[in-house]
Amino acid sequence: MFFNGWENLFRTLIVGLLAYAVLVIFLRLSGNRTLSKMNAFDLIVTVALGSTLATILLSKQVALAEGALALGLLIFLQYAITWLSVRKRWVKKLVTGEPLMLLYRGEFLTQALHKARVTQDEVRAAIRSNGLSSVADAHAVILETDGSLSVVKESDEHDHSSLKDVRHSSP
Template identity: 75%
Template sequence: MDMAFYSGWESLLRTLIVGVLAYGVLVTFLRISGNRTLSKMNAFDLIVTVALGSTLATVLLSKDVALAEGALALGLLISLQFVITWLSARVSWVKRLVTGEPLMLLYRGKFLTASLRRARVTKDEVRSAVRSSGLASLEAAQAVVLETDGSLSVVKQEEGGTGSSLNGVRGPH
């Protein structure tokens, strides 16, 4: 048979056994590391997730990488993420370095053009976020904020018109 379709039962058996074991190791490590590893992702978390997937695929498909080496690589990536997230919860400059800061894109119905440009977000995307939040107009929004995970949050105007607290958000203040 052609080697592109089948390279023997030994190769298939290795992929099956190593795949099940590597998957088990990854799930165990993720459970040990806690819920933060699987939380809503910022750019740093996305990079770690892609690296974990790539490492798992390499362990599964490469005969040159032993299961123990793959387990060590997976453990190392998860441990590094744990250390970085632990530090970012305690050291403000690490948090800013890893996750960035939320960025205000609209304030009291007015677009913040410089922030839109810096974030590479269009006015139409902001309008869509406002509509998705159930507001009929931009003026009904106190602010629209680009969060560190890439989502857009809409802060509605309060009844008294005093506005909501937007602590920690870079904007027109």
């Protein structure tokens, strides 16, 4: 129950070292984007890679070659989807969604808050964490595709070109 023999420990050690090496090589070949947490899709791939590595390490039914193929397949699919999403807007929209404006010119966008399941208190907390003391000091608050809240400060120049891709409606 607590110890199944040296053979199992030896297998875990050898397969673990080799699977880890394979994963590192595949990740280096695929580029930095593979492990970025830019959106929910990227997070899912990262979790799937970790789960696959754990299965390779601990399951005798999964051979190292099968595990390496599974890791390679996940990395290839992530690479292919991100490659397509950079070139095809509809793929990007399908995979990552779009940022959503929750507050605009000091006014909460109630429909957007309900759709995003975000409270006004959470928006206020994001405003405070950006060093603003008033909701009126925020030009906009956006729910990004990675789940974070971005605060665009009100400025004298009123150059808010970073809001070009954000879906919103006036309050």
